[in-house]
Amino acid sequence: MMEFVHVAVAVLGLLSLGHSAPVTSCENLIQPREIHGNQLVGKWTQIAESTSIPGSKTLTKMLVETAWINITAANEANTFNNLQIQKMMGLCFTLKTNMTLVNNTLNMVHNYRLSGVLLNTGCPDCLVIYSNNTIGRTAVKALQLLSRRVKVSAAELEEFTKQAECLNLESPAILDSEKGFCPDPALAPGTKTIDLSLSNIMPDDLNLSEKLFTESGMKTILDIVQSNMDLLKED
Numbered sequence: 001m002m003e004f005v006h007v008a009v010a011v012l013g014l015l016s017l018g019h020s021a022p023v024t025s026c027e028n029l030i031q032p033r034e035i036h037g038n039q040l041v042g043k044w045t046q047i048a049e050s051t052s053i054p055g056s057k058t059l060t061k062m063l064v065e066t067a068w069i070n071i072t073a074a075n076e077a078n079t080f081n082n083l084q085i086q087k088m089m090g091l092c093f094t095l096k097t098n099m100t101l102v103n104n105t106l107n108m109v110h111n112y113r114l115s116g117v118l119l120n121t122g123c124p125d126c127l128v129i130y131s132n133n134t135i136g137r138t139a140v141k142a143l144q145l146l147s148r149r150v151k152v153s154a155a156e157l158e159e160f161t162k163q164a165e166c167l168n169l170e171s172p173a174i175l176d177s178e179k180g181f182c183p184d185p186a187l188a189p190g191t192k193t194i195d196l197s198l199s200n201i202m203p204d205d206l207n208l209s210e211k212l213f214t215e216s217g218m219k220t221i222l223d224i225v226q227s228n229m230d231l232l233k234e235d
Helices: 002-011 056-063 154-166 203-210 215-234
Strands: 042-051 064-073 079-088 091-102 105-109 113-119 126-135 138-147 193-195
Touching (some): 042 154, 056 064, 126 154, 138 154
Parallel strands (some): 091 193
Antiparallel strands (some): 042 138, 079 091, 091 105, 105 113, 126 138
């Protein structure tokens, strides 16, 4: 059952970018930005996210307390290593992925496909990524706000919320930095972490997961998560 949770969580997290004057109209808010690889590198706090999945906000708020991402340059040109660390239900989870930058688009393949562009933002140290994700045969759109800070201003959150509205996505889930962050496993080797690798998910599992990315399917995931919370904490 946890495979379904892993797929859902993976869809709800990964990348973003920007620096510009404040933008207010939908035309400006959904305008792609040019991507420079060195702008991506570094540590980013996941501030908020929105998707096209009905009920995704409830799932994110239920599962994810805080999350941060460390992006480093790989040996190959325009290729990056991503380490995402999430605090969920009081536990620490890690997810390692690779992405490439081709024709101003970020691409990732990890048992699911993701392609993303950076959007305009008035936040000077933020990344905003609009991505198309393919899980099995299901297409999921996602919008994420990352920042060098652990908190952004109310105006910056309002702008992100407007961007999600312009793209006809669900109301954003905003993470709470007051709940604390999981440490980098490399710097705190004694910390118990759970690897959220999708490498063991088979195609049949992904095809079945397509049925879960609906309003009724999301309720199924929530029920599975709720029933397994205590078991996870005991392991």
